[in-house]
Amino acid sequence: MSEIHAGHIEARDLSIDLGNGRENFRAIERVSFNIASGEFICLLGPSGCGKSTLLGALAGHIPLAAGCLTLDGKAIRGPSSERGLVFQQHTLFPWKKVVDNVAFGLKMKGVVADERRARANELLKLVGLSGFENKYPVSLSGGMQQRVEIARVLINQPRVLLMDEPFGALDAQTRWVMQQLLLQVWASIRTTVVFVTHDIDEAIFLADRVLVMSHCPGRIREEIVIPARRPRGEEWVTSDDFIHLKRYCLDLMRDEHQLGHGAKNESELALQFAGAFI
Amino acid sequence: MNLARGSEATAVSASADTTATEKTVSGKRWRISPCRLMVRLISLMLFVSFWQFAAEHHLNLGLMTFQSIPAPSEVLPALWNLLQSPKVGNHVGNSLYRVFAGFFSATLAGILLGLMIGRSRLAADLLQPPLEMLRPIPGVAWIPLAILMFPSSELSMIFITFMGALFPILLNTIHGVGGIDARLTATARSLGAGRLRLFAEVILPGAAPSIVTGLSIGMGTSWFCLVTAEMIAGQYGIGYYTWESYNLQRYADIVVGMLLIGVFGMGSSVLVRKLGDLLIPWYQIRGARRHE
Numbered sequence: 001m002s003e004i005h006a007g008h009i010e011a012r013d014l015s016i017d018l019g020n021g022r023e024n025f026r027a028i029e030r031v032s033f034n035i036a037s038g039e040f041i042c043l044l045g046p047s048g049c050g051k052s053t054l055l056g057a058l059a060g061h062i063p064l065a066a067g068c069l070t071l072d073g074k075a076i077r078g079p080s081s082e083r084g085l086v087f088q089q090h091t092l093f094p095w096k097k098v099v100d101n102v103a104f105g106l107k108m109k110g111v112v113a114d115e116r117r118a119r120a121n122e123l124l125k126l127v128g129l130s131g132f133e134n135k136y137p138v139s140l141s142g143g144m145q146q147r148v149e150i151a152r153v154l155i156n157q158p159r160v161l162l163m164d165e166p167f168g169a170l171d172a173q174t175r176w177v178m179q180q181l182l183l184q185v186w187a188s189i190r191t192t193v194v195f196v197t198h199d200i201d202e203a204i205f206l207a208d209r210v211l212v213m214s215h216c217p218g219r220i221r222e223e224i225v226i227p228a229r230r231p232r233g234e235e236w237v238t239s240d241d242f243i244h245l246k247r248y249c250l251d252l253m254r255d256e257h258q259l260g261h262g263a264k265n266e267s268e269l270a271l272q273f274a275g276a277f278i
Numbered sequence: 279m280n281l282a283r284g285s286e287a288t289a290v291s292a293s294a295d296t297t298a299t300e301k302t303v304s305g306k307r308w309r310i311s312p313c314r315l316m317v318r319l320i321s322l323m324l325f326v327s328f329w330q331f332a333a334e335h336h337l338n339l340g341l342m343t344f345q346s347i348p349a350p351s352e353v354l355p356a357l358w359n360l361l362q363s364p365k366v367g368n369h370v371g372n373s374l375y376r377v378f379a380g381f382f383s384a385t386l387a388g389i390l391l392g393l394m395i396g397r398s399r400l401a402a403d404l405l406q407p408p409l410e411m412l413r414p415i416p417g418v419a420w421i422p423l424a425i426l427m428f429p430s431s432e433l434s435m436i437f438i439t440f441m442g443a444l445f446p447i448l449l450n451t452i453h454g455v456g457g458i459d460a461r462l463t464a465t466a467r468s469l470g471a472g473r474l475r476l477f478a479e480v481i482l483p484g485a486a487p488s489i490v491t492g493l494s495i496g497m498g499t500s501w502f503c504l505v506t507a508e509m510i511a512g513q514y515g516i517g518y519y520t521w522e523s524y525n526l527q528r529y530a531d532i533v534v535g536m537l538l539i540g541v542f543g544m545g546s547s548v549l550v551r552k553l554g555d556l557l558i559p560w561y562q563i564r565g566a567r568r569h570e
Contacts, residue, residue: 061464081470091465095483095560104479108470136560156469 006038006192007071007082007159009058014067016053027053029217030067040186040193042207044200044249046256050218051196055164058194059085071160081105084153085162089145089169092137098148099124099133105156123151126185143174150182154189163195167202179205183232200249205237212249214256222252326350348530356530357537365519370542372514373504376432377546380439381500388444388496389489392451397481409448417442417503421510435507435515442503443496450492454485487561490554497550501543516542 016028027050035041043051056062057069060079069076071083079085092101099120100107106116117133124130127147137145146166153161167175179202186193197203203210207226214221224245228236236242310318331337333349348356360366391409394401420441424434458481466480508517520535555562 059464059468061467079464079467081468083468085465085468087461087465090459091461093462093466093480093483095486095558104466104471105469107479108472108475136563138560138563152469 004157004189004191005159006190008037009033009035009160009192009194010068010070010073012068014054014057014069015065016050016057016062017065018053018062026065026217028057029219031218031220032067033211033220033223035192035194038190038192040206040208041195042203042210043194043196043213044203044210044253045198045213045218046215046253047198049213049215049256051198051213052164053218054213055085055162055194055196058160059083059162061085081108081156082158083160083162084156084158086146086149086153086164086166088165089142092145092148092152094137097134097136098129098140101137101148102152102155104152119155120151123155124148126154126188127151127181141174142170143178146170146178147181150185154185154191157189158191161191161193163193165196165198168197168199175202180233182206183230187231200246200253201237204242204245204249205232210249212252221256224249346529348533352530353533353537356528357534360531360534368514369516369519370538372512373508373516374542374546376435376508376515377439377497377500377504380436380504381443381497383436384440384443384447384496384500385493387440388447388492389451392448392489393455393477393481393485395448396452396455396485397477413445413449417499418506421507424507425511431511431513435504435511438507439500439504443500446495446499447489447492450488450495451485454488454492455481457488458484483558486558490551490558493554494547494551497547498543501539501546505539 011031011033014028014031015026017024018027019025031054043054045051053062057064058076060076060083076083092098093104096104099117102120102123103111103116106119111119121130121133124133127150129144129147129151132140132144137148140148149166167178170178183206195203195206204226210224210226211220212222212224213219226245228239228241330350332344333347333352335344337344391405395405396402417438420438421434424437424441425431428434428437462484463476463480466476471479504515505517505520508515509521512518516535516538520532520539523529523531523535
């Protein structure tokens with residue numbers, strides 16, 4: 001598992017347009033950033049700020065209007081198993097059993113059934129889901145489904161893990177469990193992570209660096225380095241530093257909220273666009 | 279805020295969120311209470327008794343009359359007679375052959391065209407206009423043209439059952455393909471699925487529940503079309519038998535023919551449904567959960 005080569009990402013003057021014809025608008029305007037190999041980045045911002053769109057571009061599902069976006073120096077063109085993508089919910093294949101969902105990436109690579117199931121079982125163990133291999137996703141709870149999602153994406157040993165509010169639909173308790181699980185998994189599989197969220201606590205708990213976005217059109221407004229040591233746990237989220245950072249982010253987001261004016265549901269639009277594209 | 283709590287949750291395991299769903303998986307079977315079963319049986323008996331009474335007394339209701347209608351007491355012996363005669367195999371066999379030949383070719387064509395139209399804009403623009411033109415024409419309306427188009431009456435009848443089944447299957451396939459969540463295809467692509475694998479792994483299974491619905495509707499309409507076609511163009515077949523009985527004034531046999539049509543029509547639809555359900559086991563679990 002540890003032989004994953006984590007990728008580094010570079011974005012230069014990146015712009016993205018969404019919507020067709022007359023509804024066309026600029027979702028992302030001249031954004032530049034670097035993400036180092038093995039770094040955990042959170043994109044934080046209010047809904048409609050373009051963070052999901054940016055993630056869609058990293059995944060290769062949304063084309064750029066201008067600028068360049070590279071992974072390990074190579075331009076990103078179209079989706080690839082090097083860049084694993086996890087959505088908020090309901091993207092497991094409902095017709096495949098849990099183990100076959102997880103093994104999907106290996107099946108696409110032509111790995112034989114026995115071997116891919118064995119590796120899928122290893123990953124299911126890693127995310128704490130041993131014993132559920134032969135269930136269908138519909139009979140799992142939301143939190144368990146997200147565990148399967150994570151296992152499914154990790155089996156491809158992606159250079160980058162792209163997560164679009166993966167825990168957004170979970171209740172607070174389960175979300176906290178999942179956030180810790182993710183860090184625990186990430187400690188053993190050290191890949192680069194880009195994690196989209198609008199939850200300030202989540203961002204500060206997880207990330208090495210938080211990129212705070214502003215909207216209309218989407219820009220990166222501020223970069224916040226999270227200095228806390230790992231492994232992180234409750235002591236971190238109850239520390240003074242955490243509260244301090246949180247207050248700072250709240251102020252940023254409040255400004256942003258006052259600036260914002262009824263943005264469209266951006267991730268839905270991004271999806272429509274992706275749908276037309278795939 | 280949520281982060282401040284949760285001291286017991288540090289040991290990361292699935293146990294916290296498993297319990298809620300375990301119960302729902304083992305769905306309970308539906309049972310009809312004996313009381314309701316009785317009511318249903320009584321209703322059926324009342325219906326048959328009324329029929330017997332009306333036919334026996336040649337009831338005349340003004341708008342309709344039971345003057346020449348055979349009573350159940352005549353139909354049962356007629357059914358027994360037919361079942362014992364060697365003709366029955368010939369009639370039923372011919373009808374089944376025509377229905378399944380038409381239905382299977384409609385299945386192939388409907389699913390193939392539906393997948394193409396549902397996935398590709400070019401295919402939709404190329405194929406849909408003529409299909410949309412033909413769609414409102416019921417299968418039965420094809421009978422005269424079908425007789426002109428095909429040298430053998432056998433083929434023309436198969437064609438008519440084909441036309442009857444095609445559109446329900448086609449439309450449900452298109453609908454099923456259209457209903458696939460864009461995030462599912464996006465996910466599959468990000469997991470390394472190429473365009474062809476996407477079809478086999480995501481599009482076809484994703485559309486499968488809708489396709490199965492189309493197949494069972496299509497089976498119904500193809501029987502409907504076949505019976506009519508046999509009445510006009512057939513030799514042998516249950517529809518032909520029913521119409522022949524009318525011409526020969528064997529009125530009890532008309533009802534026997536109708537009963538056979540009902541039994542085999544329903545039987546084939548149930549068969550299609552059951553076979554289809556075997557292909558989509560995951561959908562059954564979901565259905566069971568929704569009903570609870």
